[in-house]
Amino acid sequence: MIMLEGFKQRIHYARKLWLLQLARRLGGPRFVLALARLFYRLRIDGEANIPAQGGCLVAFNHVSTIADALLFLVVQRRRPDANLFVQGLTGEVIAGLLEALGLWQGQERMLLTDNRRTLAAAGLLHARQVLLDGGCVVIAPEGEFTWDGRLQSPLAAGAAWLALRSGSPIIPVVSQGGYDIQPVWQMEKTRLTGQIHIRAGQPLVLGAQSLERVTDAHIQAANQRLWQALAALLES
Amino acid sequence: MIPDLLWRCPLCQVNDVLTHRQPWLRPEVVDCTACGARWRVRRVAGKGFYLKLVRRGARGSLSVGDERNLADWYALMKKTLRLETLPKDDRLLDFPLSEQESVYLASGAAELWAARPNSPPGGEADTRRVGRGQLFLTDQRFAWRDDQQQLDFPLCQVNGVYAVVNFCLALVVGQQLYQVLFDHESLLKWVTYAASLDAQMRTAQGKADGGHTLRTSHY
Numbered sequence: 001m002i003m004l005e006g007f008k009q010r011i012h013y014a015r016k017l018w019l020l021q022l023a024r025r026l027g028g029p030r031f032v033l034a035l036a037r038l039f040y041r042l043r044i045d046g047e048a049n050i051p052a053q054g055g056c057l058v059a060f061n062h063v064s065t066i067a068d069a070l071l072f073l074v075v076q077r078r079r080p081d082a083n084l085f086v087q088g089l090t091g092e093v094i095a096g097l098l099e100a101l102g103l104w105q106g107q108e109r110m111l112l113t114d115n116r117r118t119l120a121a122a123g124l125l126h127a128r129q130v131l132l133d134g135g136c137v138v139i140a141p142e143g144e145f146t147w148d149g150r151l152q153s154p155l156a157a158g159a160a161w162l163a164l165r166s167g168s169p170i171i172p173v174v175s176q177g178g179y180d181i182q183p184v185w186q187m188e189k190t191r192l193t194g195q196i197h198i199r200a201g202q203p204l205v206l207g208a209q210s211l212e213r214v215t216d217a218h219i220q221a222a223n224q225r226l227w228q229a230l231a232a233l234l235e236s
Numbered sequence: 237m238i239p240d241l242l243w244r245c246p247l248c249q250v251n252d253v254l255t256h257r258q259p260w261l262r263p264e265v266v267d268c269t270a271c272g273a274r275w276r277v278r279r280v281a282g283k284g285f286y287l288k289l290v291r292r293g294a295r296g297s298l299s300v301g302d303e304r305n306l307a308d309w310y311a312l313m314k315k316t317l318r319l320e321t322l323p324k325d326d327r328l329l330d331f332p333l334s335e336q337e338s339v340y341l342a343s344g345a346a347e348l349w350a351a352r353p354n355s356p357p358g359g360e361a362d363t364r365r366v367g368r369g370q371l372f373l374t375d376q377r378f379a380w381r382d383d384q385q386q387l388d389f390p391l392c393q394v395n396g397v398y399a400v401v402n403f404c405l406a407l408v409v410g411q412q413l414y415q416v417l418f419d420h421e422s423l424l425k426w427v428t429y430a431a432s433l434d435a436q437m438r439t440a441q442g443k444a445d446g447g448h449t450l451r452t453s454h455y
Contacts, residue, residue: 144453145401147241147424148307149284152454177282185240187402195282 029073036070039192040181046200050078055131055168056203058082059159060175061151061230062140066190067178071198072138075173079136085127085158086140124158131166132210141226149179151231160206160222167210169203172229201233238266238277238285240402241306243422246313247273247296251320251425271295278303314455319432331372331381341373341429343421348380348387349404351413363415371405371416373429375437378407380416389414391437396451397430399423408451428455 027034036042050058058075062068076082127137143156163170181194206222237256244251248271256277258264264277271293278286288303304312321338333339348366369382378394380387389409396408400415405423407414434450441447 142454144398147399147454148310149305150307180279180281180284183241183285184402185237191279193281197282 029076033070033073036196040066040070040177040194040196042070043197044074045198047074047078049200049202050075050171050173051169051203052078053134055134055166056136057131057159057163057166057168057170058136058138058173059141059170059226059230060138060173061234062142062145063149063175063178064145064182064184065187066182067175067196067198068140070196071173071175074198074200075136075138082136082138083127083130084138085123085162124161127162128166131162131168137162141223141230145184146179147184149183151227151234153227154220155223155227157219157223160219160226161214163204163206164211164214164218164222167207169205170226170229171203172201172226172233174199174201174230174233176234199233199236201229204229238287238306240422241310241424242266242313243425243428244313244316245270245273245293246309246316247271247293247298249295249316249318252422265290268293275309314428317428317432319429319436331379333374334376337374337376339372339374340433341371341426343371343416343418343426345369345419346371346421347417348382349415349417351415366414371418371426373426373433375433378409378430391430391434391450392448394430394450397427397453398451399427399453399455424453424455427453431455 033042050056056079058079060068060071072082072084127139130137139159139162141155141159142152143158144152146152159170162168175196175198177194177196181191181196182189204225206225211218239252239254239256242254245253245268248268250268250270253268253270255267255269256264257267266275266277266287267273272291273289273293273296274291275287276290278288280286285306286303287306287309289298289300292298292300319340321340322342324339331339331342345368347368348371349363350366351363366380366387367382367385369380369385372379372381375391377391378389380389389407394407394409396406398406398408400406400423402423404415404417405426407416430450431452434452438447
């Protein structure tokens, strides 16, 4: 969707990636998690709530690239087949980070979507097929990073639509503490201290079977349940 | 920086007047260049940022020592929001307006990039640089002006206005995607004004539940 090459912000990321690439060479994801425990006092709860097999949608709160990458790493420990559902530009940034972390090579596990509505459909249909085939899709239902650190409302329609149209359970997973490490208004700066707490909640089943037709009312009701599940995890 | 979020002083209610400074070995501060208020920024690991008012400005009823989470200051700022038109000064000299048209925002220098219509997501080669100029928002359109081009995007054709991380403003016009890279502008300010103008127009036209829908980032 968007070309990042030539954008001044890309420079900041490029400079940071060599550090991550070094971490990858030294030990890969395990080493990164160990570093996160050291620098960010990383705690992980409820990891077993992420099913080891079968179609599932992991819905997470979108706080910062560092917190999101750690969260994805935790999900990938349980589900090596996890796919990330992202928008074009954000996807390129996150993909660069995840590649540097050694979490994947290339972008084959990235399901791209787009702000332009007709083009969003292709990404959604692809993600739905992944779920129907028993795969795992990781999605940020807020649709974009939080600016003020709070869980945003209303949620975008994608996560609810995917869950309703595939009949897959949603696993709410939240990270807390990523905002003050790298707030969206200061993405070029990553603080090396902090506290990150990742929690996975109980699966949320919106319906035993997939719906043939999803209405706005279905989406609204599903989003309300999902938002409450994410908010409850953040407050617990 | 914090003025990307707090793009308006929550005390004196003037746009684009906050500055965020991070001096070495001293606390970070946010200053208002309009009313003189000053906040000290405190980061609490795992909890976020807190701003404490350490100097009262010429306006506002809050007392020195008032400390709140950044999100609470942002909520306070949003309560003060009013759509104000810009005075017709030097910035608007080269920007002819139609009758009864009002300008709400005029950016500083910016770059405009355009994606080819209906290009698939992730297609890097499909983006081209349009030019370097200025973006305007009026009650009728987004307008781009540079040395070579004049592009107008009527609000009724703009389907989406998004802040893409803190990189750029994405405008979805029909199925065409544009990205505006500002030198110094709060993306949230543009999103907020666009959404508020859209809501105002819908109310004026009595189309609260129907008609053209503008989608925006959360603000």
